[in-house]
Amino acid sequence: MSNLCIVGLQWGDEGKGKIVDYYADKFQAVVRYNGGSNAGHTIVINGRTFVFHLLPSGSLKRKKLFIGPGVALDPITLEEEIAMLEKEGGHADLTIDERCTLVTPLEKQMDSFIEGLRGSNAIGTTKRGIGPSYAMRALRLIPRAGDLAKGEFDLTSAIGFYKSFLKEIPEMDGWKERSLKVLAGRTGDVGGEVMRLNEAGHSVMFEGAQGTLLDLVFGTYPFVTGAHTTASYVPAGLGIPNSALGDVMGVAKAYTTRVGGGPFPTEILDDTGEMIRKEGKEYGATTGRPRRIGWLDLVGLKYAVRLNGASEIALTKMDILAKVKETKVCLAYSIDGEETSDFSKAMPRLSEAKPVYQVMRPIYGQELREDNLPRAAEQLVEFLEDELRVNVSLVSTGEERSATMQRHV
Numbered sequence: 001m002s003n004l005c006i007v008g009l010q011w012g013d014e015g016k017g018k019i020v021d022y023y024a025d026k027f028q029a030v031v032r033y034n035g036g037s038n039a040g041h042t043i044v045i046n047g048r049t050f051v052f053h054l055l056p057s058g059s060l061k062r063k064k065l066f067i068g069p070g071v072a073l074d075p076i077t078l079e080e081e082i083a084m085l086e087k088e089g090g091h092a093d094l095t096i097d098e099r100c101t102l103v104t105p106l107e108k109q110m111d112s113f114i115e116g117l118r119g120s121n122a123i124g125t126t127k128r129g130i131g132p133s134y135a136m137r138a139l140r141l142i143p144r145a146g147d148l149a150k151g152e153f154d155l156t157s158a159i160g161f162y163k164s165f166l167k168e169i170p171e172m173d174g175w176k177e178r179s180l181k182v183l184a185g186r187t188g189d190v191g192g193e194v195m196r197l198n199e200a201g202h203s204v205m206f207e208g209a210q211g212t213l214l215d216l217v218f219g220t221y222p223f224v225t226g227a228h229t230t231a232s233y234v235p236a237g238l239g240i241p242n243s244a245l246g247d248v249m250g251v252a253k254a255y256t257t258r259v260g261g262g263p264f265p266t267e268i269l270d271d272t273g274e275m276i277r278k279e280g281k282e283y284g285a286t287t288g289r290p291r292r293i294g295w296l297d298l299v300g301l302k303y304a305v306r307l308n309g310a311s312e313i314a315l316t317k318m319d320i321l322a323k324v325k326e327t328k329v330c331l332a333y334s335i336d337g338e339e340t341s342d343f344s345k346a347m348p349r350l351s352e353a354k355p356v357y358q359v360m361r362p363i364y365g366q367e368l369r370e371d372n373l374p375r376a377a378e379q380l381v382e383f384l385e386d387e388l389r390v391n392v393s394l395v396s397t398g399e400e401r402s403a404t405m406q407r408h409v
């Protein structure tokens with residue numbers, strides 16, 4: 001069996017945590033390869049909700065866990081998460097790559113500082129210091145996880161830089177001591193370990209964070225995250241060959257959400273949006289902010305499927321659509337009277353794009369069961385398969401791990 005990459009096809013919060021947890025049984029290990037603690041991956045088991053920001057979503061199934069070199073690592077968040085898991089009787093069998101870029105309290109301050117400079121054009125970042133940490137990496141000013149673990153942690157130049165714009169530099173010794181404890185005995189070579197598992201005949205799962213449309217290069221810049229979010233970053237971010245990427249499964253919600261600023265052509269600004277937000281519990285798992293709600297957007301999805309080379313899709317939150325009287329999907333945008341279904345072309349003028357909708361048979365009021373989708377839901381799924389030319393191999397019918405319907409087995 002080959003490796004599997006789970007990647008978000010929208011603006012994040014597609015339900016990747018649930019899908020990773022669901023499939024984890026089949027894999028030896030789960031690997032985070034991008035982003036940092038800006039992610040919030042939710043798993044619900046028997047009414048209990050677990051949110052992970054850094055630990056891969058295979059922890060509740062006691063899988064081997066890896067945090068790869070492409071991740072921006074906040075050791076304090078990780079410490080809290082490991083403590084939460086241990087309190088639940090779990091154990092994090094975790095290896096962190098030595099090359100991981102660290103996130104210190106300084107990068108979080110820079111995140112807030114820069115958002116302040118942007119004023120009304122603020123991105124609405126999670127303020128977790130993710131963009132600044134990657135930027136400090138590019139400037140070669142920030143030590144890596146391995147540098148800290150080896151006692152070669154030198155912040156002198158970084159602090160000199162920070163002094164040029166921060167009024168106060170926080171005391172870093174306490175942070176350093178706590179962080180060292182988290183990293184102790186946990187650092188290693190993640191790419192090498194993944195390759196060794198594969199050579200021994202085991203498969204691993206790569207867990208993407210954020211979504212394709214938040215990609216630093218291919219997303220809706222500047223309203224994007226500070227890292228790469230597409231499946232092609234798996235080999236680059238882990239230091240493994242392209243052939244080790246394996247299959248790519250995209251995760252999409254049956255509607256669309258977005259947190260923070262930026263263009264959102266299918267945004268629903270009336271009561272229906274409010275209702276979906278409430279029913280779908282669409283509040284940020286990391287920041288608690290209300291998420292913006294919109295109809296399913298096939299223009300964006302097509303772009304994301306192509307960019308990631310996704311051969312199948314997991315469609316989540318179908319049960320929420322069953323609470324809405326109407327069901328619409330966007331097939332194209334109209335910009336200045338001209339229609340396009342090419343997201344890449346539309347991107348420079350996305351804020352002016354008017355959605356062209358196809359009205360679908362409503363799923364409203366129908367009961368969704370794991371063993372049987374109502375006809376209208378099945379029709380929506382088949383419509384997506386035709387339009388996107390991919391199999392929808394899983395439909396999520398509720399937040400619980402068990403509320404999952406497998407198609408095309």
Ligand code: IMP
Nearest residue numbers: 012013038039124125126224225259260
């Ligand atoms: P940053 O990643 O904190 O720099 O935030 C940049 C943009 O990405 C903001 O609009 C955030 O709301 C969004 N974002 C970052 N991480 C996530 C995520 O995991 N889910 C959804 N949106 C995210």
Ligand code: MG
Nearest residue numbers: 013040041285
């Ligand atoms: Mg999330």
